[in-house]
Amino acid sequence: MHTYEELLEKFSFSMEKESFSGEPVELYEPITYMMELGGKRLRPVLLLMTCDAFGGNVDAAIPAAHAVEMFHNFTLVHDDIMDGATIRRGKDTIWNIWGEDTAILVGDIMFALAMEYLLQINHPNSNEMLELFLKVAREVCEGQQLDMNYEEADDTTIPDYLGMIRLKTAALLATSLKLGAILANAKKEDIKNIYEFGINIGLAFQLKDDLLDVFGSVDKFGKMPGGDILSDKKTFLLLKALTIAEEADKKIIEEYIGEGEEDPEQKIMDITAIYSTLNLDKITATEMERHFERAEYYLELVSLPDEKKAELLSLAKKMMYRDQ
Amino acid sequence: MHTYEELLEKFSFSMEKESFSGEPVELYEPITYMMELGGKRLRPVLLLMTCDAFGGNVDAAIPAAHAVEMFHNFTLVHDDIMDGATIRRGKDTIWNIWGEDTAILVGDIMFALAMEYLLQINHPNSNEMLELFLKVAREVCEGQQLDMNYEEADDTTIPDYLGMIRLKTAALLATSLKLGAILANAKKEDIKNIYEFGINIGLAFQLKDDLLDVFGSVDKFGKMPGGDILSDKKTFLLLKALTIAEEADKKIIEEYIGEGEEDPEQKIMDITAIYSTLNLDKITATEMERHFERAEYYLELVSLPDEKKAELLSLAKKMMYRDQ
Numbered sequence: 001m002h003t004y005e006e007l008l009e010k011f012s013f014s015m016e017k018e019s020f021s022g023e024p025v026e027l028y029e030p031i032t033y034m035m036e037l038g039g040k041r042l043r044p045v046l047l048l049m050t051c052d053a054f055g056g057n058v059d060a061a062i063p064a065a066h067a068v069e070m071f072h073n074f075t076l077v078h079d080d081i082m083d084g085a086t087i088r089r090g091k092d093t094i095w096n097i098w099g100e101d102t103a104i105l106v107g108d109i110m111f112a113l114a115m116e117y118l119l120q121i122n123h124p125n126s127n128e129m130l131e132l133f134l135k136v137a138r139e140v141c142e143g144q145q146l147d148m149n150y151e152e153a154d155d156t157t158i159p160d161y162l163g164m165i166r167l168k169t170a171a172l173l174a175t176s177l178k179l180g181a182i183l184a185n186a187k188k189e190d191i192k193n194i195y196e197f198g199i200n201i202g203l204a205f206q207l208k209d210d211l212l213d214v215f216g217s218v219d220k221f222g223k224m225p226g227g228d229i230l231s232d233k234k235t236f237l238l239l240k241a242l243t244i245a246e247e248a249d250k251k252i253i254e255e256y257i258g259e260g261e262e263d264p265e266q267k268i269m270d271i272t273a274i275y276s277t278l279n280l281d282k283i284t285a286t287e288m289e290r291h292f293e294r295a296e297y298y299l300e301l302v303s304l305p306d307e308k309k310a311e312l313l314s315l316a317k318k319m320m321y322r323d324q
Numbered sequence: 325m326h327t328y329e330e331l332l333e334k335f336s337f338s339m340e341k342e343s344f345s346g347e348p349v350e351l352y353e354p355i356t357y358m359m360e361l362g363g364k365r366l367r368p369v370l371l372l373m374t375c376d377a378f379g380g381n382v383d384a385a386i387p388a389a390h391a392v393e394m395f396h397n398f399t400l401v402h403d404d405i406m407d408g409a410t411i412r413r414g415k416d417t418i419w420n421i422w423g424e425d426t427a428i429l430v431g432d433i434m435f436a437l438a439m440e441y442l443l444q445i446n447h448p449n450s451n452e453m454l455e456l457f458l459k460v461a462r463e464v465c466e467g468q469q470l471d472m473n474y475e476e477a478d479d480t481t482i483p484d485y486l487g488m489i490r491l492k493t494a495a496l497l498a499t500s501l502k503l504g505a506i507l508a509n510a511k512k513e514d515i516k517n518i519y520e521f522g523i524n525i526g527l528a529f530q531l532k533d534d535l536l537d538v539f540g541s542v543d544k545f546g547k548m549p550g551g552d553i554l555s556d557k558k559t560f561l562l563l564k565a566l567t568i569a570e571e572a573d574k575k576i577i578e579e580y581i582g583e584g585e586e587d588p589e590q591k592i593m594d595i596t597a598i599y600s601t602l603n604l605d606k607i608t609a610t611e612m613e614r615h616f617e618r619a620e621y622y623l624e625l626v627s628l629p630d631e632k633k634a635e636l637l638s639l640a641k642k643m644m645y646r647d648q
Binding site: 022023024026027078081082100101102104105107108109111112113115116119126127130131134137138141142144145146148149 | 402439
């Protein structure tokens with residue numbers, strides 16, 4: 001079985017050979033820019049690794065890996081417009097350079113390109129894979145809309161939040177694993193369990209993302225910390241804080257929510273301080289652990305040799321214990 | 325062979341049974357709103373009529389008809405954001421009601437839904453149809469980007485313009501015909517010629533659209549006339565005017581281009597007056613005729629009985645000689 005590093009290299013090598021040139025250049029240059037920004041290439045590697053674990057042909061799975069990476073980047077391009085995010089992976093976002101209108105079209109084309117990759121797959125179940133892909137496309141959009149809804153709402157609960165990140169983040173990670181398993185002709189039961197493994201890893205992954213947004217460093221995380229705080233995103237940290245904080249701290253948080261950003265640095269500092277007092281880093285880590293254990297449970301059910309499960313679990317751990 | 329009216333009724337009946345309910349409602353309500361706004365349903369009817377003409381099963385082609393209609397509406401939702409258009413078919417546009425962020429996601433979901441329709445098709449060439457669909461998706465985006473580029477450029481030519489509307493408008497109309505022909509297992513040569521027929525009908529159709537934007541009435545056209553003038557769209561009328569106008573009129577036009585809209589009504593009035601003096605309605609009609617004749621030429625090459633060609637040509641005429 002290939003290691004994570006080998007598969008990442010294989011995929012990166014294939015990425016380098018891809019060219020997104022086309023006319024008009026105003027549309028295709030930003031695609032190249034976005035795809036060269038880097039990123040962890042988690043979804044394609046998860047797909048390839050799962051395909052490999054189930055004995056599939058990794059080379060034949062490469063177009064599907066490109067599809068999930070391209071699709072993920074499409075969602076980032078559109079999300080950055082909606083979130084007004086100016087920096088991504090340490091660089092200016094697409095809309096910030098080329099404007100919102102072009103960024104909308106760039107995303108649309110990337111969605112089409114993602115599907116084109118998937119059509120390259122020659123597999124008896126390719127129709128099922130296309131259906132899965134469109135299903136997860138919808139789920140990601142639904143999750144993003146819920147995320148925006150919750151920014152405005154004042155009655156969002158932690159289960160609401162978990163349901164939202166399941167759609168927005170976990171579904172695509174889990175679908176990447178599932179596609180890899182289908183490509184390798186894995187058994188139905190295994191495909192189902194590997195998907196649930198992916199969902200729970202995805203939830204833990206997003207919780208880590210929320211944590212890094214508050215406690216991460218800009219050098220490593222590639223964007224300014226506190227973005228979620230400024231946009232009043234109802235993250236696990238915020239929702240938990242509102243549940244467990246004393247009245248005084250709760251009032252401070254509530255007064256900041258919905259407030260214009262008169263002094264954004266102060267807002268970030270004050271709320272981060274409350275989070276620290278409340279030990280939210282540890283509480284969030286415990287919540288991550290809970291989902292990680294569920295992931296382990298589902299992986300256990302999969303009929304794969306132990307060393308292959310260990311490889312998948314090791315990647316899952318990398319995803320959780322990252323600092324970027 | 326079914327008439328245009330019969331096919332429109334068949335498709336409309338099928339549309340009524342479609343439901344776009346889903347969660348969160350913020351995403352799915354706008355889809356229902358958009359799809360119920362009406363419109364001419366040209367693309368689906370063209371698809372069904374071509375399928376019918378080549379002896380295909382019209383009922384089996386219905387999902388493909390839904391796909392092109394849904395896709396077309398997706399592009400309208402995103403275009404309206406970019407164009408800042410507040411009114412479409414006499415009603416408020418999606419972004420104007422639900423905001424730009426939701427409108428971006430609504431469009432994304434509609435793109436996915438369009439593809440889902442296409443996946444319902446059970447046909448030996450369904451992969452080819454998916455590829456065609458993604459190709460035209462890219463073309464429409466490329467056309468829209470060129471359209472935006474030309475708004476800023478001062479050296480756009482009439483051939484540039486025709487190349488742009490070929491991508492933005494004609495390609496989807498032509499692809500609708502092509503999909504209908506493929507579904508009916510038409511011969512390769514016929515598929516090629518019916519596509520070229522569609523391209524030329526599409527060019528004439530867009531020229532008519534440009535004409536209506538200046539000389540149409542708001543009651544019938546469903547949007548305020550002069551929108552293209554206000555946004556400095558390099559339409560056939562504007563480009564032709566810049567070519568044939570006397571220096572004085574040319575100067576008036578050029579001074580208006582790029583100007584903020586201090587007095588939008590005056591701008592529309594002045595430029596429309598120049599267009600009238602230059603007989604641009606007649607000149608544009610002649611240009612439309614030119615493309616219509618090319619369309620007739622390609623239709624002539626298709627191996628279909630005369631009465632079936634007549635039916636397709638009659639619909640093409642309806643598209644050209646409309647007042648809305």
